[in-house]
Amino acid sequence: MKTWMFIILSAFISISLQAEDAHKHHKNDGHKHEGSTAEVVSSTATETTIKVKGMVCAFCAQGITKNFKSEKEVEDVKVDLDKMEVHLRFKKGQKLSRAKMKEIITGAGFDFVGEVSE
Numbered sequence: 674m675k676t677w678m679f680i681i682l683s684a685f686i687s688i689s690l691q692a693e694d695a696h697k698h699h700k701n702d703g704h705k706h707e708g709s710t711a712e713v714v715s716s717t718a719t720e721t722t723i724k725v726k727g728m729v730c731a732f733c734a735q736g737i738t739k740n741f742k743s744e745k746e747v748e749d750v751k752v753d754l755d756k757m758e759v760h761l762r763f764k765k766g767q768k769l770s771r772a773k774m775k776e777i778i779t780g781a782g783f784d785f786v787g788e789v790s791e
Contacts, residue, residue, distance in 0.1 A: 719762060719763050719765070719768070720760065720761065720762050720763065721760075721761045721763075721768075721769075721774070722758050722759070722760045722761075723758065723759040723760075723761070723774065723778065724757060724758055725737070725757050725758065725759055725778065725783055726757055726783075727757075727783055728752070728754060728757050728783070731754065733781070733782075734752035734754055736781050737750075737752060737759055737777070737778070737781050738750045738752055738759075740777045740780065740781055741759070741761060741769075741777055744769060744773070744777075745764075745767075746763050746764055746767040746768060746769050747761055747762070747763060747764070747769065748762045748763055748764045749761070749762040750762075761774075
């Protein structure tokens with residue numbers, strides 16, 4: 674019985690690791706972001722929405738989310754693939770600079786166009 678449990682557990686771990694490797698995706702691996710652009714369409718003291726053209730998959734969204742969440746100023750990130758928007762909520766009294774947002778977007782393989790005030 675222990676042998677069977679070990680075999681089943683080993684198979685499960687092996688399959689899980691293979692599935693994880695298959696889903697690793699960084700920047701624009703496996704696809705192109707030709708014509709990709711991004712612009713901030715609304716901005717308040719604690720929130721900003723960035724319009725991103727060319728986000729083609731959930732892995733793009735996941736990469737952008739991970740990059741923004743690694744910043745100490747960012748409290749929450751929501752990506753809407755249907756609207757092609759990234760909504761950022763900042764910690765109280767903090768905000769990312771325009772240059773930093775541009776760096777994060779371009780680092781993810783997109784073009785940052787600029788901020789648009791409402």
